[in-house]
Amino acid sequence: MENYTGIKTTMPHASDAARRRALADFVRTRREKLDPAAHGFTDLRRRRTPGLRREEMAQVAGLSATWYSWIEQAREMALSASAVSRLAQALGLSPAERAYLFDLAGREDPHPPAPDAFPPHGALARLVAGMPEPAYVLDGTWTAQVWNAAAADLFRGWLDGAAERNLLRFLFLDPAAVALIPDHAERTRRVLAEFRADTSRHLAEPALAGLVAGLMADSPLFARLWHAQGVLGREGGLRTFCAADGVIRSFEQVTLAALPGGRTKLVMLAPAVADGGLEPVAAPFFGPSESA
Incomplete structure (x- = not known):
């Protein structure tokens, strides 16, 4: 049996640049909403922007600072499904936001949120x-x-x-x-x-x-x-x-x-x-x- 790669192959190539830009903007806005103190960063002096710094976000998500910077710079790169999953968790995304992040990253979520239980609406x-x-x-x-x-x-x-x-x-x-x-x-x-x-x-x-x-x-x-x-x-x-x-x-x-x-x-x-x-x-x- 082949290993699951998490690669989503249906994303049109023509939209890659726009998708990377949308991914960068989405991740940045969510990073800026995070509370540094809630993530253990107590030195709040000299912060020019709200939320976590890029290097702090990379640390929380278990990514290298360089790779995380590339995400927000909309550079062409290959993010694994596990890296996207860690990023989603670090950003504290809702199920809908998590699905959106994976779609922008061009990956399938290996652990999608469980569906809502019945009874239905x-x-x-x-x-x-x-x-x-x-x-x-x-x-x-x-x-x-x-x-x-x-x-x-x-x-x-x-x-x-x-x-x-x-x-x-x-x-x-x-x-x-x-x-x-x-x-x-x-x-x-x-x-x-x-x-x-x-x-x-x-x-x-x-x-x-x-x-x-x-x-x-x-x-x-x-x-x-x-x-x-x-x-x-x-x-x-x-x-x-x-x-x-x-x-x-x-x-x-x-x-x-x-x-x-x-x-x-x-x-x-x-x-x-x-x-x-x-x-x-x-x-x-x-x-x-x-x-x-």
Whole structure:
């Protein structure tokens, strides 16, 4: 397994100079807000500017004075993810400020702040409840926390009654999922690959580690697909379900980040429209073929 480098490769090269300037300005303004006495610097005489001096900031952050000066001078340099992390801690940044610092530095945070725990904002729950079409909210383990009446009606065995709320446990362990999803084999493969991509940096967390271990023990299909190492970005698109009345109903799925800085997802299903038409797509369901 390759070592994690913390290098973010998606930053456009054309913006490097502007990014370095923004990084320099951001770090300088935060340094000037720090209290020298709170960091053990008691000689407050002859200070021409507020906050810590550059050499003091470098000392607190565990960086060389030269390197820190280069940061504020917007020089071209290669900061490691660990150095950015130390700088963020020394500056006392909030989670949002820390994320901004890493973005400006062109690095991925190896230890991002933990997402806010549920329950979600009341406004989000009310928004979902008021939607006419199926909608639900997943937490970082892909367990449903909020859903509306339309979702409970569609997702029988998952969002109705006292069912298992974790999406993966429903898909891999509940026979109701096979009846609900006509293309169950393909959908489980894709969903698990999306789950791996979404949670890869957090799989050591107890909740996720326990979920994966339990599914490995309880579902041979999950174990086989997990060992296959499939990885896919979470995509929207057409989703088909066998409704309670035996009719195949098609929806366009849209997934959005529900809460800033967290891993909570709002999933919405809009009725699909036939090519050139205005009506939702629906078709009778006659069950799987003998050769399936």
